[in-house]
Amino acid sequence: MRYWLMKSEPDEFSLEDLKRAKGQTEHWDGVRNYQARNYMREMEKGDQVLFYHSNCAEPGIVGLATVAREAYPDHTALDPEDPHYDPKSNPDKPRWFMVDVKYERALKRTITLTELKDYRTLKKMPLVRRGNRLSVMPVTKKQRDFILGLEKKIR
DNA sequence: GCCAACGTTGGC
């Protein structure tokens, strides 16, 4: 099993939205970055996802989810009405993919980006690197265990 | 709202 971190703007799609979704499962559409797409294609059912809220008052990791379905074509790329429409996308040769993720649980507290930047263990995560905008990234077991350890720490 | 960082586009 592998571990991942996925970013979402809570105004668009939050952990709460995932919790409320049918079957507490939702497809992760709209990824239009090749590196992020490639990572999604590496995901396997059962992999754990750290759910990160970006572009909000308190950016940070807010919960856990699991990969419920492996990568399949992102239909929103073919829909001209969709904000993530890609005119160069072709149904016969899908360019963009998505996975399904299932809600696992909310963390007891948000582990903020500011906090994550404090630790050497996490220094190599793209998330904490200056200027990095990757929205889907792998997390090592060591990093994942360390982050979940922070959950119990009092700020 | 600002703006740094980065990816993409397209002219040449």
Added chain:
DNA sequence: GCCAACGTTGGC
């Protein structure tokens, strides 16, 4: 293939 212009991300 280069690179300037442009658009987007996302922290602050």
